Amino acid sequence: MDAKGQNIHEVVKNLTQAYLRDGTWSAVGRKFGITAGTAHRIVMRGYEPKSAHIRAKLGLPVFLLAPACPVCGSVHTTKRCTKRRIKSHVTLLDIPVSDLRWMLEHREDVINGN
Numbered sequence: 001m002d003a004k005g006q007n008i009h010e011v012v013k014n015l016t017q018a019y020l021r022d023g024t025w026s027a028v029g030r031k032f033g034i035t036a037g038t039a040h041r042i043v044m045r046g047y048e049p050k051s052a053h054i055r056a057k058l059g060l061p062v063f064l065l066a067p068a069c070p071v072c073g074s075v076h077t078t079k080r081c082t083k084r085r086i087k088s089h090v091t092l093l094d095i096p097v098s099d100l101r102w103m104l105e106h107r108e109d110v111i112n113g114n
């Protein structure tokens with residue numbers, strides 16, 4: 001039943017089908033190895049479990065810690081923030097030469113507001 005790499009919508013569908021078949025959340029919980037409360041929250045309240053052991057039992061991919069981008073707060077799979085917008089070269093001229101040199105030496109992007 002627990003094919004790896006399910007998404008939360010498939011899990012909700014599976015839990016809902018189990019509930020319709022078995023009639024109680026505790027039966028659903030036993031079947032999936034989670035508590036009745038967790039099964040109920042997932043289906044009825046749109047809760048997505050975060051803990052690795054519950055996610056593994058439900059066939060959901062496990063969350064790992066990743067640093068949030070200091071600029072936008074998102075997690076990027078690229079090294080650079082994908083939400084930043086590079087300012088036009090006109091405003092590049094407004095940056096003092098000493099700052100520009102420092103940015104180039106430190107491989108910083110010339111960015112809006114930074």
Ligand SMILES: [Zn+2]
Nearest residue numbers: 069071072081
């Ligand atoms: Zn970002």
